[in-house]
Amino acid sequence: MIEVKRLTKSYGNVAAVRDVSFEVGAHEVVGFLGPNGAGKTTTLRIIAGFLGATHGRVVVDGLDIVEEPIRARTRVGYMPENVPLYPEMRVSEYLRFRAELKRVPRAKRKELVQRAMHDVRIEDHANVIIGQLSKGYRQRVGLADAIVSRPAVLVLDEPTAGLDPNQIREVRDLIRSLAKHHAVLLSTHIMSEVESTCDRALVIDRGRLVAEGTLDELRKLRRSRATRFTVRGDGDEAYEVLSKLTGVRDVHREDEEDEVTVLEVRWTAKTLDPAGKTEEAVNALVIAGLRVREASPAKASLDDVFALLTEDEGRNDDSRADEDEEEEGSS
Amino acid sequence: MSGFWPVFKRDLFAIFVTPTAWVLMVIFLFLEGFNFYWLTAHFANQVDLAVDQGPLQWFFGDTILFYLPLLMLPPALTMRSFAEERRAGTIESLLTAPVSTAAVVLAKWCAAFATYLIAWAPTLLYIVILRRAGDVDWRVVGSSYLGVMLIGAGFLGIGVLMSAMSKSQFVALVLALAVTVGLFIIGIGEFIFDRGLAHDICAHVSIWSQMADFSKGQIDSRHILFDLSLVVLPLFITVRVVDSWRWG
Numbered sequence: 001m002i003e004v005k006r007l008t009k010s011y012g013n014v015a016a017v018r019d020v021s022f023e024v025g026a027h028e029v030v031g032f033l034g035p036n037g038a039g040k041t042t043t044l045r046i047i048a049g050f051l052g053a054t055h056g057r058v059v060v061d062g063l064d065i066v067e068e069p070i071r072a073r074t075r076v077g078y079m080p081e082n083v084p085l086y087p088e089m090r091v092s093e094y095l096r097f098r099a100e101l102k103r104v105p106r107a108k109r110k111e112l113v114q115r116a117m118h119d120v121r122i123e124d125h126a127n128v129i130i131g132q133l134s135k136g137y138r139q140r141v142g143l144a145d146a147i148v149s150r151p152a153v154l155v156l157d158e159p160t161a162g163l164d165p166n167q168i169r170e171v172r173d174l175i176r177s178l179a180k181h182h183a184v185l186l187s188t189h190i191m192s193e194v195e196s197t198c199d200r201a202l203v204i205d206r207g208r209l210v211a212e213g214t215l216d217e218l219r220k221l222r223r224s225r226a227t228r229f230t231v232r233g234d235g236d237e238a239y240e241v242l243s244k245l246t247g248v249r250d251v252h253r254e255d256e257e258d259e260v261t262v263l264e265v266r267w268t269a270k271t272l273d274p275a276g277k278t279e280e281a282v283n284a285l286v287i288a289g290l291r292v293r294e295a296s297p298a299k300a301s302l303d304d305v306f307a308l309l310t311e312d313e314g315r316n317d318d319s320r321a322d323e324d325e326e327e328e329g330s331s
Numbered sequence: 332m333s334g335f336w337p338v339f340k341r342d343l344f345a346i347f348v349t350p351t352a353w354v355l356m357v358i359f360l361f362l363e364g365f366n367f368y369w370l371t372a373h374f375a376n377q378v379d380l381a382v383d384q385g386p387l388q389w390f391f392g393d394t395i396l397f398y399l400p401l402l403m404l405p406p407a408l409t410m411r412s413f414a415e416e417r418r419a420g421t422i423e424s425l426l427t428a429p430v431s432t433a434a435v436v437l438a439k440w441c442a443a444f445a446t447y448l449i450a451w452a453p454t455l456l457y458i459v460i461l462r463r464a465g466d467v468d469w470r471v472v473g474s475s476y477l478g479v480m481l482i483g484a485g486f487l488g489i490g491v492l493m494s495a496m497s498k499s500q501f502v503a504l505v506l507a508l509a510v511t512v513g514l515f516i517i518g519i520g521e522f523i524f525d526r527g528l529a530h531d532i533c534a535h536v537s538i539w540s541q542m543a544d545f546s547k548g549q550i551d552s553r554h555i556l557f558d559l560s561l562v563v564l565p566l567f568i569t570v571r572v573v574d575s576w577r578w579g
Contacts, residue, residue, distance in 0.1 A: 048427040052577045070333060073429040080427075084420030086341070088348050100337040101428040145424065 001026050001153050001183035002047060007056035009042050016042045018207040020056075024153070029179045031198035032187040033306065039207040040187040041081055044157050047185070048078035061152040074103060077146035077182070081157040083138050087131030091122060091141055094130060095148055102149035116144040120174060136167035143171070147178060154178060156186040160193060172197045191306050203306065226266045226298035227278050228254075233290035235261035241288045245281055247271040264298055334430025335438045342442035345411070355407050356450045359400050366396035367457045386461060387468070391475040392542035401538075402515055405483055406507030408446050409490030412439040413573070414503040426573075436491065436569045440562075443487045451479060471548040478545025481554070482538060485561025486511050492565035495572045514538065 002024040009017040017039040024030045034040050045051040047058055049065050049072065058065045063072040086094060095113045104112055117123045120140040125133065130141060139159065146154055159175060160168045175197050178184060188194060194201045194215065201218060203211040211218060231238045235256055242251045242265050255262040265281065267274050274297070282292050346352040367390060374386045391397060416422040425435065461467055486507075493506040518537030524530035534540060541554045 045423075045427075050423050050427045050577065070429045070431060073427060076427070078424070078427045080420065080423040082420060084422075084424055086345065086419075086421055088345060089341075093344075097337055097341050098424075098428070101334055101425075101430060103333065103429055 001028075001061055002155075002185060003057075003059040004043070004047065005057045005059075007043065007046065007058065008054050009039075009046060009051065010054045015207050017046070017053075020204065020207075020209050022202050022209065022212060024183050024185050026152075026183050027179055028200065029175065029184040029186070029198045031194035031201040032185060032204065033189065033191070033194055033201050034187075034204035035189055038204045040189075040204060041157055043204070044078075044155050044185070044187055045080075048076055048080075048155050049073045050078075050080075074149065075152045077149065077151040077154045079142045079146040079154075079156045079159060081161070083142035085130045085138060085141060085145075088129065090127050090129055091133070091144075092117070092126040094141065095144055098145045099148045102151075104149050112148055112150065116148040119147060119178075120144045121170075135162055136164070136170075139163060139167070139171060140174075143174060143178075147182070150181065152183060154182045154184045154186075156184065158188060159186055160188070160190070168193075226264055227274060227281070228294070228296050228298045229263045229265065229281065229285070229292060230294035231261050231263065231285060231290050231292055232259050233261075235263075237288055238263060238285060238290050241284050241290070242281060245277070245284060247277050260293065332431065332434045332437070334428065335434040335441075338425070338430065338435050338438035339442050342412070342439055343445060346408070346442065346446050351411070352408075352446055352450075355404065359404055359450050360453055362396060362400045363454055366390065366394060367454075369396070370394070371460075387458075387471055387475065388546045390457070391478065391546035392539070397542070398515065398538065401479070401482065402486070402511045403508070404450060405443070405447060405486035406490045406493070406504050406511060408443045408450075409439075409487055409494050409507065410500045410504040411494065412443065412491050412503075413495040413569075414497050414500045417498045418500075422576075426576075432570050432573045436495075436566055436573060440487060440491050440566055443491065444484060447483045447487060448480070451476070451483075468548065471546065474548045474550050475542075475546045477550065478542050478554070481558035482541065485558040488562040488565040492569045492572070495569045 002022075004023070005021050007017055007020045008015060020039075020043060022030075032040050032043070042051065046053050047060065047065070049069055052066075060072050061075040063075060065072040089097070092113060095116060096109060099109045099113055100106075114123075117126055120143045122137060122140050122144060125137055128137075130138065133141065139162075143156070143159065146156065156175070160171050163171060172193070175184060175186065179199075186197070198215070200214050201212070202209060203218075229238070229242070235253065238261055239251055239253060242248060242263060245265075247267055247270070249266045249268045252264040252266070253261060254264055267277060271277055278295055282295055285292050370386045370389050374389075413422070416425060426432075458467055458472055489510050490503070490507040493510065494500075494503040497503045497506060514536055515538050517533055518539050520533030521530060521537045521540055524533060535553070535557065541551075541557075544551055544554065
C-alpha cells in the first residue's frame with residue numbers, strides 16, 4: 001500500500017531523512033519508531049504530500065505522489081502531529097468539511113461522517129465546538145478525519161502523544177480495529193506502543209533506517225547480544241573475568257545476595273556467535289574458581305532494543321564499524 | 332480547481348462565526364455612516380449644487396473619511412487567511428487533502444472578497460435616502476461601486492499574499508497596511524509633482540484620482556487594468572509561496 005524507495009530529504013546541508021526504503025502492506029499496522037528528531041515526522045509528511053522529497057519515490061496505493069499528487073492524496077488519511085483542528089467548528093461540521101474536501105460524493109457524505117464518528121466513538125460529541133474538547137477527544141476527531149473518506153492508507157503521527165493511560169489504551173484499540181480496513185503507518189517514540197499495536201516496526205535514527213522487522217525479530221536482535229550469568233563466589237572477580245573476554249561490550253552487575261551475583265554481559269555488535277561466547281565465558285569463570293549457576297540469554301524489552309540500536313549508531317557514527325553494524329541490524 | 336468550494340465556505344464561516352467580521356463591519360459602517368451624515372449635513376446648507384460636486388461624488392472620493400476604511404478593511408479581512416492556518420498548524424491537514432494550491436488561494440481570496448461586499452452592501456441604503464431628497468444618477472452609483480469593488484479586490488489580493496508571508500495575523504495585517512497605505516501615499520504624489528515621470532507614475536497608482544474618476548461616472552480601462560493586476564499578481568505569487576512551503 002505504501003512503497004517508499006530511497007527517500008532522502010535535505011534542508012540545505014542537513015539531511016533529515018537519508019536513503020530510507022520500506023513498504024507497508026494492506027491490513028498491516030507498522031510502527032515507525034525513533035527518538036525525537038530522528039526524521040519520523042518528516043518522512044510521514046512526505047508520504048502525506050505535505051513536504052516534497054529531495055530524492056526518492058513514494059507510491060501510495062499504486063499512485064506516485066509526485067506524478068499524481070492530488071489523486072494520491074485521496075488515498076491517504078493523514079493525522080498530523082498534535083492534531084491541528086479548527087477550534088471554531090463543531091465536530092460534525094468539521095468532519096463534513098473534511099469529507100467534502102476529500103471528495104466524498106455529496107450523497108455519501110452524511111453516512112461516512114456518521115460512520116467515522118461511530119468508529120472513534122464521538123457521536124455523543126457531534127455538536128460540541130472543537131475548541132471546547134479535551135485532548136483525548138481532539139485526538140479522536142483527528143482520527144475520524146483521517147478515516148472519514150475511507151482511504152486505503154492511514155498515516156498517523158504520534159497518535160497517542162499527550163493522552164492519559166486510559167485514553168492511550170482506547171486509541172490503541174481503535175488503531176488495531178482500523179487495520180481491518182486500512183494499511184496503517186504510525187509513528188511513535190514509545191516502545192510499548194509498538195508492542196501493543198503494531199505487527200511490524202521500522203526503527204529510524206538520525207534520518208536512517210537502522211532496523212526493520214516483526215517484534216520478535218527485533219527482540220532477537222537484542223537477545224543475541226546479551227547474556228546473563230548467575231555466579232556464586234567473589235563478585236568482583238567474576239566481573240574482572242567477564243570484562244577481560246574478547247567480544248564483550250560491557251558488563252553490568254545487577255544483583256548480589258550472599259555470595260551470588262548476577263551479571264549481564266552485552267556483546268559487541270560484531271559478536272556473531274553469542275552462544276559460543278557464552279561457552280567461553282562459563283569456561284573462564286570456572287577456571288577462575290567461580291561456580292556458575294545459570295547462564296541465559298537476557299530477556300530483552302523492546303526498550304532495550306531501541307536503546308541499543310539508536311545508541312550504537314551514535315557511538316560509531318561515521319566509522320567502518322557503523323556500516324558493518326547497520327548491515328547486521330537490518331538483515 | 333479541486334477544493335475551491337469547501338475552502339471558500341469554511342473561510343466565510345470562520346469569518347462570520349468569530350466576532351472578527353462583525354466587529355470590523357460595525358466599525359466600518361459606523362465610519363461610513365458618520366461620513367455620510369457629515370456630507371448630507373454639509374450639503375443641506377448649500378443653496379445650489381454643481382453637477383459633478385454632489386454628495387455622491389464627495390462620499391466616493393473626496394473625503395479622507397472614505398479612504399480610511401477603504402484602506403483598513405481589506406487587510407483586516409485577509410490577515411487570517413494563511414497566517415492563522417500556519418500558526419495553528421491546520422495548513423498541514425488542508426494541504427494534505429486532495430486540493431490544488433491555486434484553488435485554496437483563490438477560495439481564500441473569494442471568501443474575503445465576499446465579506447468585503449457584504450460589508451459595503453448596507454451603504455446602498457444611503458442611495459435610497461438620497462433618492463428621497465432628489466435625483467440620483469445611477470451610472471455614477473454604478474461606477475462608484477465598481478471602483479470600490481476593484482480597489483478592494485486589489486487590496487485583498489495584497490492582503491492574502493501578506494498573510495501567506497507571515498505566521499502571525501498581526502504581522503500580516505501590518506505588512507498589508509504598509510502596502511495599501513504606502514500605495515495611497517505614493518498616489519498623493521500626483522498633487523506634489525507638477526509634471527514628468529514622477530507625476531505620471533504617482534497618478535497611475537493613485538487611489539484618490541481613481542476614485543475621483545469613478546465617482547464622476549468615468550470608467551477608465553487603465554484603472555481597471557491596474558486594479559486587476561493587483562489581484563492577479565499577488566495571488567499568483569501567493570500560489571508560489573504556498574507551493575514553496577513543500578520544498579522548504
